[in-house]
Amino acid sequence: MGKTYLLRALVEQLGGFYFGATAATEAESLRQFGAALADHTGSPVPFSFATWDDAISYLFGLAGPRQTDAPLLVVIDEFPYLAKTAPELPSLIQRETDRFQAEESWMRLLLCGSAMSVMGGLLASTAPLRGRAQMELVVRPFGYRAAATFWGVADAPALAARLHAVVGGTPAYRRQFLGDDVPRSLAEFDDWICRTVLSPFSPLFREARYLLAEEADIRDTALYHSVLAAVAQGNTTRGGIASYIGRKSVDISHPLHVLEDSHLLAREADIFRAGKSQYRITEPLINFYEAVMRPAWARLESGQAAEVWAQSAERFAAQVAGPHFEAVCREYLLGPGRSLLGSALGEVGCGVVTDPAARRQIQVDVAVVEPGSGGRKPAVHLLGEAKWGTVMGLSQLERLARARELLAGRGMDTGRCGLACFSAAGFSDALRGEAARDDGVLLIGLDELYGGAVPAPPR
Template identity: 55%
Template sequence: MEKAPHIFGRSREWDGLAAFAGTPLAATQGGASLGIVSGRRRQGKSFLLQAMAEAVGGLYFAATEATEAESLRLFAEALARHTGQFTGALFRDWNDAIAHLFRSPWNGPTFVAIDEFPFLSKASPALPSIIQRELGPGGSGRTSPVRLVLCGSAMSVMGSLLAGQAPLRGRAGLELVVQPFRYREAARFWGITDPRLAVLVHAVVGGTPAYRYEFTRGDAPSSIEDFDSWVVRNALNPQTPLFREARYLLAEESAIRDPALYHSVLAALAAGNTTNGRIANFIGRRSDQISHPLNVLENCALITREPDMFRPGRSHYRIVEPLITFYEAIMRQRWAELEIHRAQPVWASTRQTFLTQVVGPHLESLCRSFALDEGADLFGEQPSEVGSGVINDPANRTQIEIDVVAFSAQQSNGPRNVVSLGEVKWGEVIGVDHLRRLKKARDLLQAKSYHTENTVLALYGGAGFTDELTALATKDDQVLLVDLERLYS
């Protein structure tokens, strides 16, 4: 099925939905099938589901925050409009509604999408169990051609639908998570061809599609010189939806009951405190007191936990949504000034913080994505894992932080093969000293029995490289220089 022409990107998501919607009856033994679509807000899930429903003649129903009785009435009306068959009486409860949905005289496989499902399950906690029962032996779904999709943005709720002992575990034939656009796709979506400008914009709004038009009224920076003005007139402007969006992203998650604590945790992360202990010190709590908020933020897909590639058992946390990092690092402490439209002086005094505290770490994450995506071409071998790590240097009593670590697949219990070690710099010209640092790290790993014979030493530079390093790299195929043009090519 050809993708709807008004949808940018999302080819894999569209193909997955199309395959699910068109699943032959024989493949499900003549019965209904269930799909789960989730993802953070503003990623275009509803847009995608509506387009699929239109393409296949299916039913799209968007739930609202309402009582069970009102939701049942709205669902009955939507079902009646779509089928042309009026029940004559309202459903008594969701037992009647789901049974009626599956028993309706559909003509072949029929796509039915229920959006904002967490609104329904909050008012009717038994709803997932009802769907599970109707899909099971003896249920109305056993002879139904319905391809039912449940969709929602509350990640803690949607993630629990198929987890552990949840009623719907093992019932879904589709589990689709709609992610933000990746950095190259985001640049194309924003119409940005300057890679430096693309990094700066992505460090503010990431790859969330809604921020391109709905939240900025289609205002994209026209050039690198226009970037500062674009930030002032959009992200720091209290008259735009983007201004309060980071706050709303937390407020929308029902699992977050103490916003002040969670904002403090996120502020610690935005300031570069990425371990449990450093986060606890930053907010004045014990380490064991922040385990729960960290787990909640991770379940809500607002942060991610990344293992240290060289120190098993140790992890670092990172904010997933760039706009939250921007808010915590730039906006939160200057909120009162921003609300009275003092964006210009606030930005002038925080711009350097943005470049060092926001853009620098953000570029590191982009380079890790680049290494994973392009690893086979870059290093001659496709990495199976890419992350960051810290190497102890006992002789000098120091530690060497490696921004991009690429490992090949683990072979039984043997030592790991290091495909690449990488250093990332945004505002600093990279020279031979940076290369020496990577060579030192490689030697330390070799002494620890890692395989480093073919390790590529990669230097990722946002401000370029010295002539000496450039000349050296042309003679050594184990030294790789990656500038912003190559990052976005």
């Protein structure tokens, strides 16, 4: 995501001490830290610390009375590597932090790491550093619009959507991993994906595996890959995941929690049914790996990328691009499409509306619901359906209208509820005609999602 880039730029701008940890033993890490600290202070010889207790005490001692008004900036990057071999480090930092706070600290300490579960655990309820942090910042990937601009494909929405469904918004994938190898048009996308993501000679080929392996709390990677594969295959409920991997629901609680803490899996509550939820893989490259690459791994390793990709069109559309497009449509409403809701506030999500008369369930891909408060009923502001590879017609609109009717029957306020059709493949003439006649119907395609004029809010 560029965390190290940002931290190095900060130290370069403001001065201070930067230490980038590596995967090493405790003794070697301590030597590396002593050498870096000696270089920072101008010592002609490396410092030799017997323990991390000595090293941390000396480090904080540098932040004593200073000649300038600027505090000492200290950055420790990839902190999980150190914490793994020296679990006492957070407690040592807590001790020194508490001591210096009582004397007006002149230190600003930034701890950074890629292992989300470890970094999040530093501030957990029983952790030594609980309550000591003044800031917790998660450096997130680019949103889908910023990613399109970064890859230079903002003027080609169909290409941008496919790129984002595969590599997401991670900046390093373009430059550090692929050396600026970017498809220039949609016609080049197939060749590009075969020579990059699906090629065993590309750094991206095994990146999804490495993302999982770098999380310290993940030990049985086979189990975690199976859980992710279940979600990628469309088994998004706890019961569905358990059934897919052949375990009981209670047996997968731990891996689900670890994947959530690692920000690799997100549990999204059903916006219409309390207590119901489904899981979604948050990292597009992992979802692509589990859905397309992992089932054909041996063939890909033997160089059959073109054949595998040619046979994966339906799987890519159904398990990768389709669910990703739904998530992008919800992101659109949280950002550039927010004006569609006017002044209304509400939770953006998805959910299922049960139709008892027809004995079916209506999946609503995009919904905006404002919870009720006091004597006010919950209000539904928008219901939407998203289709990746299907030209949308009146049947989708009728399904949304039926969902609105059912929600009104359950006591929800649907008086100002608009209906939205999101499609990457376009809309039928009949649907366009209906939208032209009905101000409450919105048609949103890739052009609108990627920077076109935002449609007028439904009235």
